[in-house]
Amino acid sequence: DTGVSQDPRHKITKRGQNVTFRCDPISEHNRLYWYRQTLGQGPEFLTYFQNEAQLEKSRLLSDRFSAERPKGSFSTLEIQRTEQGDSAMYLCASSLARGLALETQYFGPGTRLLVL
């Protein structure tokens, strides 16, 4: 499968625990995005990377959330001291940006987080 992959697909944790999700973008895609999707809603933007640089963060991304893309390839999203309100589907997307051309974002299958 050459699409965007995410791991784990499901995560159940207790409130207060830390969790980390991984996203592997499509090979050679230079932009990587994280979105959060709750039931009955569209995906909401969290943050994005251009190569290894984190260039934009949403106000939804509280200081308990941190994302990295250390070598410009895979990315991790960590949530510290999880709260029940963090329960959601966390989606990763990647795209190949060339200059100012508008590019398609391809989504991964998501990691479904349930905080008990």
Added chain:
Amino acid sequence: GENVEQHPSTLSVQEGDSAVIKCTYSDSASNYFPWYKQELGKRPQLIIDIRSNVGEKKDQRIAVTLNKTAKHFSLHITETQPEDSAVYFCAARLSGAGSYQLTFGKGTKLSVIP
């Protein structure tokens, strides 16, 4: 920031009929409007997109129209089939360097009744 409204939230059609989903956006600087289809438990998949310099785009049974003046765009599915049943999301992206996030509508659950 951008705000995208999507209607209806649910839509039921008979197989073979057409389905239309409408979205409005708030920021006239938006210039890219993709539509994603999400089946239950699966990833959102791009089905069609339109740039702001184009008024209409078709791909087989799917078409999208854009009215920049009114700031709305619509998805049209003709000759619907049961496999078209899914949640459809519209999205908008602002133009300009450094702003690449997609702002999504809340989705339309389409049910095609055989």
